[in-house]
Each structure stands twice: as structure tokens, then as C-alpha cells.
Amino acid sequence: xxxxxxxNSEARQHPTDFLIPSxxxxxxxxxxPETPEEERNHELHMSPEQAQEMTEVMMEAARAIAFEQxxxxxxxxxxxxxxxxxxxxxxxxEAPARGIAAEPEVAAAPRYAELLLPPSELYEGVRxxxxxxxxxxxxxxxxHEAQGK
Amino acid sequence: xxxxxKKMVALIVGNPRSGRTTQSLHKLTERQLIQLESELxxxxxxxxxxxxKREFFCLDEHTWVWHEEWIDSATKKRKSSTTRYExxxxxxxxxxxxxxxxxxxxxxxxxxxxxTRIYYERxxxxxxxxxxxxxxxxxxTPQAR
Numbered sequence: 690x691x692x693x694x695x696x697n698s699e700a701r702q703h704p705t706d707f708l709i710p711s712x713x714x715x716x717x718x719x720x721x722p723e724t725p726e727e728e729r730n731h732e733l734h735m736s737p738e739q740a741q742e743m744t745e746v747m748m749e750a751a752r753a754i755a756f757e758q759x760x761x762x763x764x765x766x767x768x769x770x771x772x773x774x775x776x777x778x779x780x781x782x783e784a785p786a787r788g789i790a791a792e793p794e795v796a797a798a799p800r801y802a803e804l805l806l807p808p809s810e811l812y813e814g815v816r817x818x819x820x821x822x823x824x825x826x827x828x829x830x831x832x833h834e835a836q837g838k
Numbered sequence: 839x840x841x842x843x844k845k846m847v848a849l850i851v852g853n854p855r856s857g858r859t860t861q862s863l864h865k866l867t868e869r870q871l872i873q874l875e876s877e878l879x880x881x882x883x884x885x886x887x888x889x890x891k892r893e894f895f896c897l898d899e900h901t902w903v904w905h906e907e908w909i910d911s912a913t914k915k916r917k918s919s920t921t922r923y924e925x926x927x928x929x930x931x932x933x934x935x936x937x938x939x940x941x942x943x944x945x946x947x948x949x950x951x952x953x954t955r956i957y958y959e960r961x962x963x964x965x966x967x968x969x970x971x972x973x974x975x976x977x978x979t980p981q982a983r
Contacts, residue, residue, distance in 0.1 A: 734943075734944055735943060735944050735947060735948065739948075740929060740943060740947060741929075742951075743930075743947045743948055743950070743951035744925065744926075744927075744928075744929050744930055744947075744951075746951040746952075746954065746955055747902065747923070747925055747930060747950060747951050747954045748925050750896070750954040750955055750957065750958040751896050751898070751899045751900065751901070751902065751925055751954065752899045753958055753962075753970075754875070754896040754899075754957070754958055754961060755896065755898055755899035756899075757961070757962060757965075757966045758868055758871050758872070760966075761871060761966060
């Protein structure tokens, strides 16, 4: 393995080809803060292009993992209790069956949407599966009325 | 303490009452998910020496973390090292114990890139239960559990 280089596409297609023997894996990342200069001079140096490829491999892996985490995590934005979030999810799910239009009051929006809307217009932002579901106060009132609250 | 640092500390230190969870993935917090991932990531760089505790995980889309704890044989005191790898457009910036910033290169960078690629493969298959290439869900048979 030592001395081999991989491209992004190669790593994607044949990931197991690049498994490192365990005795080599302990070499890096270095646990010591500094590596003596003389040792570094003996190492195989990587070209800037190869270094960029390696950086992109790490970048892609981190992005993909972060995406997976977001897909499988239910997070509540500050100020939203888990109970309220569960209620909102339930009412949103039931809205169509109760004849309440889910659109446009309930809109799925990208994560950054909260930055685009003035806080006064946003009742609560609930991140579900990586997306913010925007629920406006008016819509919640409608849902509560339909539920007889 | 920065938000990133707090998150890292919480992930590493953990909750002493929490064990390996059997909850459905959709009920897990981000921290629990990362802990599951780290169980797969900790042996990517070889077996963990006896008496050592190691965590290797993806903190977010810009950060990989290596944390190691061990008892120093000479002083018998617990020691630890936290290495953070920050992804920048122009390279991977390594910070050890909050200081000693340097860009990773050569063999270390190559091994890290390969390790993160394998980490992704393992985590997607074993934690998120789908094929990393096709996205198709993996079928878990009773024998495979």
C-alpha cells in the first residue's frame, strides 16, 4: 500500500483495495504533536495534486456522514419542546385528512430558510430529517381549531 | 468554551449512564449516532492498545476527531490527546489539544483519507443500514444480527 495513490473515483469504486494493513495504520495519524524534521525528510512526499485529492476524499466522506446524521436525527431548535415538536409533527401529518391544506402554510424548506425569514413570521422551526419544516402561528391555530382545542 | 469544543467534549466524555443503545435510529440523538459511529471508527488505525481508550469519528462536515486516553506507565497518571482535523479547501488542518496547528501531508494525509473513506463505508452499512453506492437498504436477517 505504501506509495500508492488513489483518486476520488478509484476510492469510490474500489474502497477495499485501499485497506491498510493494521501495522501500517498505526503510523498515522501521528499521536505526537511533532515529527522530527529528519524523519519527515525520509518520507515519501506527496504532490500538491495528490494532497488535494486526499483532502477531497476526506471532505466527501465528512459531507456524506454529516448528511446521514442529519437524515437520522431529529433535533429540536431552541425553544421548541419535544412535546410540542411531536404535536406539530402529528398535526401536520393529520392536516390533509382533516381537510386542512398543508400548503402553503406548512412548507418544507432548506435548513437555511430560517435565516431568510424574519423571526416574527416564523412560529417554530423544526428540523426533521435534515430539513426545517416551517409552521406558522396561523397554521397552528387552524390545526388547533380543527382539533377542537 | 466554543460550541464546537463543547460538542467534542460531550461526545468524548459521554454520559456515564448511557450504554450501547438498542433504540431505533430515528429516535437517536446526534451524539448517540456519533457514538455508534465511533465504535466502528476506533479500530481503523489498528487495534487499540490495552489500557487505551480511543475514539475516531466525524464530528460534522468540516471536522474529524481522534481522541486517545491512556495511563502513563512512568507516572501512572491518566493522559489524553485530542486531535482535530479541520477540512479546509486547501488542505486538512490538524490541531492537537487545541494548539499546534499544522497542515497534514504525505503518509499521514494518505492514511487519513483512506481511513475516512473506510469509516464512511462501515458506518453507512452498519449504522445507517444501506449500501453506500446504491443507497439501497440492507436487509438484516436474524442470523446477521
